[in-house]
Amino acid sequence: MNNKLYVGNLSYNTSEAALREMFSKAGAIRSVTIPMDRMTNQPRGFAFVEMETPADALKAIKLCNGQEIDGRQIKVNEAKPPEARSNGGGGGDRGGDRGGRRY
Numbered sequence: 001m002n003n004k005l006y007v008g009n010l011s012y013n014t015s016e017a018a019l020r021e022m023f024s025k026a027g028a029i030r031s032v033t034i035p036m037d038r039m040t041n042q043p044r045g046f047a048f049v050e051m052e053t054p055a056d057a058l059k060a061i062k063l064c065n066g067q068e069i070d071g072r073q074i075k076v077n078e079a080k081p082p083e084a085r086s087n088g089g090g091g092g093d094r095g096g097d098r099g100g101r102r103y
Contacts, residue, residue, distance in 0.1 A: 001054040004079040007047040011070035023049050026063045027056025048079055
């Protein structure tokens with residue numbers, strides 16, 4: 001079991017302090033991260049809570065999953081590692097013809 005938890009269905013008004021208060025009932029918290037949208041600088045509606053031990057993380061899932069915070073019923077489960085992104089589609093010079101000249 002991983003120590004890092006995914007917390008979904010958050011209100012945009014949910015604070016780090018509110019999450020710390022809720023999850024501290026399950027054990028020691030290492031970190032709380034609420035990702036922000038780059039364009040709007042608003043919370044994205046989910047968070048990551050890292051507990052000190054796998055046992056604390058499991059306890060947090062049991063205690064917090066389905067609980068209500070800021071009027072929303074949250075979903076708590078083990079965070080999955082990010083998937084590897086393909087290197088396709090991104091611009092850049094691919095050595096094509098530029099205005100009739102080859103460089």
